[in-house]
Amino acid sequence: MDTGNDVRLAQCFIAVDDHDKALAFYCDVLGLEVRNDVAFEGMRWVTVASPDQDVEIVLEPPAANPDCSPADKQAMAELLAKGMLRGVNFTTPDCDALFERARAAGADVLQEPVDQPYGMRDCAFRDPAGNMLRFIERPRSAGA
Numbered sequence: 001m002d003t004g005n006d007v008r009l010a011q012c013f014i015a016v017d018d019h020d021k022a023l024a025f026y027c028d029v030l031g032l033e034v035r036n037d038v039a040f041e042g043m044r045w046v047t048v049a050s051p052d053q054d055v056e057i058v059l060e061p062p063a064a065n066p067d068c069s070p071a072d073k074q075a076m077a078e079l080l081a082k083g084m085l086r087g088v089n090f091t092t093p094d095c096d097a098l099f100e101r102a103r104a105a106g107a108d109v110l111q112e113p114v115d116q117p118y119g120m121r122d123c124a125f126r127d128p129a130g131n132m133l134r135f136i137e138r139p140r141s142a143g144a
Contacts, residue, residue: 083130
């Protein structure tokens with residue numbers, strides 16, 4: 001049985017310290033939709049995604065693993081507060097329009113839209129929890 005094309009990305013995880021602020025940003029500003037919003041083991045698990053794709057972003061509390069020690073949970077919360085945890089890269093058909101929408105909503109601007117030497121145009125923000133999000137506009141193909 002050929003399984004070469006059977007592996008697909010389903011979810012990625014972003015730590016957030018306030019689900020309601022995160023939802024306002026990811027849904028109201030970026031236009032993602034809520035796929036799940038459930039309580040589980042004393043925590044809130046929320047997934048958001050673009051209406052046009054299957055990949056979901058899980059908005060999870062820092063150090064959501066129940067096996068984390070209190071010291072590990074504190075360290076994760078401190079790293080999140082400093083914006084030191086990794087974020088997500090998105091694609092968008094219009095980097096400039098997305099930039100203006102996010103800036104108008106009060107997002108923390110890290111990089112204004114710029115043409116990169118490798119052909120992409122991109123910009124970057126921090127979400128309300130401090131995660132870095134990069135938005136990439138791929139070059140349009142000739143004739144598009």
